[in-house]
Amino acid sequence: MTISRRIFVKSGGLALVSLGLDPLFLARAAFAAHRPIGPSVRPVLVCLFQRGAVDGLNMIVPHGESAYYEERPRIAVPAADVVDLDGHFGLHPSLAPLKELWDNKSLAAIHAIGSPDATRSHFDAQDYMESGTPGVKSTGDGWMNRYCQHDREHADTPFRAVAFGPQLPRILAGSAPSLAIDDLQAFGLRVPEAAARDRLTRAFEELYDGAGTGLLASSSREGFEAVQMLKRADPTQYRPDAGADYPPGRLGKTLLQIAQLIKADVGLEMAFADCSGWDTHVNQGSSEGQLSARLRELGLALAAFNRDLGDRMRNIVVLTMSEFGRTIRENGNSGTDHGHATAMLALGGPVNGGRVLGRWPGLRREQRFEGRDVAVTTDFRDLFGEILARHMGAADLSTVFPGYTPSPAQFLGAIRG
């Protein structure tokens, strides 16, 4: 199915361009003609951005490191509470629901990962992680969008790249079509009564149909197509599978909606969501407390997502990311300040799990970045690049990360070969 569509575009596209027809539009039309399609075999990447800089050291705890306990008398997670992974690292106890996934080798942690840029500004560091160009502020688009740009033959569904939230985030900004969906159930025209809504939808559809071939016309076509596809998928009737129980709150709701879209087989490939509340300068807590509460929600939400999607997880990778890590030493307010490297989690069937990946630099003073923070030993672009190349099948990473080409020699082996 996917192959025949590609052949159609590749062989027929050029000839049709000479007739003045847009091959992208034809690709979409071809896709639409074959709907509904069966269960997706497309790879899916779900990115969760932990905004505010998560404390990687209390998320994936180096309990085998004496410096960790020396520097954090009040907020270190006691070794007895840590869910041990490999004798040196362990999960924060609030992430215990993920241990099962570690054991079945579908969860990996990546430590000492971050940006080559030294900034400790949330604003700059988030920007760099989303643009994919650390140190370069003038980049207009985000790396997830650039991936979609360079692989346009897939651009046959309005749901290919979706951000959950009211605005399109920087990471998905750019010329490839992408949707921002605040609430799946409310996507479309907001008219309470169904018949009136359908009528208004048809009217707008017709209005824009006459608007020629510009971006306005093609965008409205995509929008209404998305509305129609969603209507068939009927998000209001959704019940998670296998008794998956998403935790209350924004993150659980968002992951549930991503699961819905994946199961609706509407062509979702790249999903993105924010997950905030990690900027723990004051009273961070250790086994319990502020950070613990955020991690509990994260662990429960990821575990529920994994359970809900069941077999489909074989084509899905969930990746957490955060702009930087936090100081090794606790501060005067039982919290941590802005640091450098942090930890990320990768989850899913394609993940080479059950391992803490990346070279661990150590926490002793001489091993630190600028004498205070965890040093970065893995450029985040090497991990993102590996996932795009080995999981998503990206052929050319140099256009996704301009000025930097992640090389397979640098790949951590996060994705199974």
Place this chain on the structure above:
Amino acid sequence: MLSIVAAICLLTTQAPGPALPSLTPRDSAFHALNRLAYGARPGEADSVAKVGVMRWIEQQLDADHIPDSHLAAREREFKILDYDRGDLAGRYRDAVRERQRMQREAAASGDTMRMRGAEPMREFRELGGELQQLAVVRAALSERQLREVMIDFWTNHFNVFVGKGADRFLLPSYIEETIRPRALGRFEDLLIATAHSPAMLFYLDNAQSVAPGSSPPPRRPPPMFGPFGRPRFGMGNPFGRPRFGTNDMNREERRRRQPTGINENYARELMELHTLGVDGGYTQQDVINVARIFTGWSIEPPERGSGFVFHDWAHDDGDKIVLGQVFKGDGEGEGMRLLKFLANQHATMHHVSAKLCARFVADDPPDGCVDAAVAAWQKTRGDIRAVLRAIFTSPDFWAPQAVQTKVKTPFEFVVSAVRATGVEPDSTPRLAQMVARLGEPLYQQPAPTGYAETEAHWVNSGALLARMNAAVALAKECSSIPATDDHTQLVDAIDQKLLAGTMSAHTRSVILEQLADITDPVQARALAVGLALGGPDFQKQ
């Protein structure tokens, strides 16, 4: 000589002169209202055509002489205008302290729900909402439309993100005192004012840029936040956690927080975005030298009002070379010389003129209007009104391919819909929230580039559906169109009042078809206006 004659002709004739062969006087008035203003109010295309579009443009360029009493009265509803920077700094500091007190209490009692303590910050959130809504009200109601358009242009050109640390309380004075009074003045003055503004100094980190090895004189009270505290905020928690706590911040930590060298952030954006443009021919060494020139340009602590201050002790006194020009190390003065130098570089004239033409003429502006703007800039040493006049008298501005072809930004869309429907915008943040939902939350662009001007940036399927929803919501309040059960009359009125007679035949037939079985005049009006505002014709200007 010839051009003077032509200009006089344009100014004195009622109908547009020979420069606009293909547009009727009313069409050219509508075009001017779409670009120099936030769209036409009902009947305004006719009244501008009657005055003469070129005369109306001259009036708009001379904004100070346009009475604006209705807006002045409405502005009094916004209490944000009653506070100066010092007031806001003090209130912010008190709110942060109060929240920390609550957090400590909550932590002591193990109440994790209360530890996020957003309550003390509520006033700031509300003031932020007011500031955004004030922008909508001014754009919709001001008679000095071109001035409001230019204020939006410069606010975006010299973008400051309100969510970054101290900019939460520095932004109001940036808008009121730095940008607004200079929107139609000289570019150089505007550039100098932004370089001195605490909001920009904080946003682009120049406030913490110091000569390596320098340190403040002793016995100065330790900086509590602002210039020397790193910005702290998480996107999900817009008011971050600025830390005060001199009591529990030990000396070593204070020293660690002390900046130890130059910060290139402002220097780079000054050349890349504010003046020369990314291809303006500067090097990394120029960036470093510009940063050295601005070492010491900083901000007073909040208890002293957060104003501009030049710290002699932080300044790099060496000589610097920028673009081949030597700047003698002599303190604050070299920064002033550099700003004047940059403001008058040819690359700057071209970069800013092209951006103006992208706003007023076309996303990808033709060379003709850009060259005309640059020539006027050169002749007048950057008189913004002269540059604008050159654009508005350029044939490219009036070319048929420029008319009704630019997609409105979300802000332009909402404000133009408010104007067309005759809705009196209230002082609640409702309309500003609508602009935000459409993707352009005002003052909330984190990147120093500001928001994009181009169609590709604003048109996507989710955004378009959001525009349709906004149109349907606004249509319910439409008072400029009388409700009638004569559908043809209704659609005619919409065409005339909302679209100045430019409604396409297709739009007309679709709307009439949809109205066919609706008998209630109010319901028919709401549907027809909603479709007209949400349809493709009204997305363009």
